[in-house]
Amino acid sequence: MSRLLARLALVAGLLAAGPASAQTTGTPADHDALRRLMADAVRVVDDRDYATARRILAEPFVSTIETQQTFTDFEKLKAAFEDLYTRPVLRMKTIRFAAEADDFARIREGRYAIAQGPTREHFELADGRTFDVAGRWTAVASEENGAWKIEAIHMGVNYLDNPVLAAIEKSVVWFAAGGVALGVVLGFIGGWVFGRRRRAA
The missing domain is CATH 3.10.450.50 (Nuclear Transport Factor 2; Chain: A,)
Structure with missing residues (x-):
């Protein structure tokens, strides 16, 4: 009986709390x-x-x-x-x-x-x-x-988890890669020109 009353009290409490x-x-x-x-x-x-x-x-x-x-x-x-x-x-x-x-x-x-x-x-x-x-x-x-x-x-x-920042990071990577590639090309051209001058001398 006491268990039933406890359950009824719990249900009544939930019903009272719901609308509030x-x-x-x-x-x-x-x-x-x-x-x-x-x-x-x-x-x-x-x-x-x-x-x-x-x-x-x-x-x-x-x-x-x-x-x-x-x-x-x-x-x-x-x-x-x-x-x-x-x-x-x-x-x-x-x-x-x-x-x-x-x-x-x-x-x-x-x-x-x-x-x-x-x-x-x-x-x-x-x-x-x-x-x-x-x-x-x-x-x-x-x-x-x-x-x-x-x-x-x-x-x-x-x-x-931000796609805009991911795009910025990708742009920075490509910019850095482009800078390295440009440095390699300029270094190759400079070495070739310098080598030709030495051979001409």
């Missing part, structure tokens, strides 16, 4: 607004939409991007992003960004929301190569005058 653990903070309108905020952030990356970026970023804000550079100044953040499309090495043609949330955002008193989830970025380089990189994001948003804005966002990728 599934409950979320904030209103449905809050979560709809936060989903729109995430969609806007994705559009900023895909379309280089800096007007939207200004609108959805709080002031002040802090942003740490995949290179682990941290920005608190909008113009410097914009310049770093534009550099991806003008740099001489691994210059980007397009970036397509997808983000999901692990769960509903946790909305705290004071109108702050915390959320995190996985990302998938598709890079197309100017030379035609493409890379898909998986990562993670964590963000803190706050409500200002009825609008949710990003206070802080941190992006991260797995640097131990």
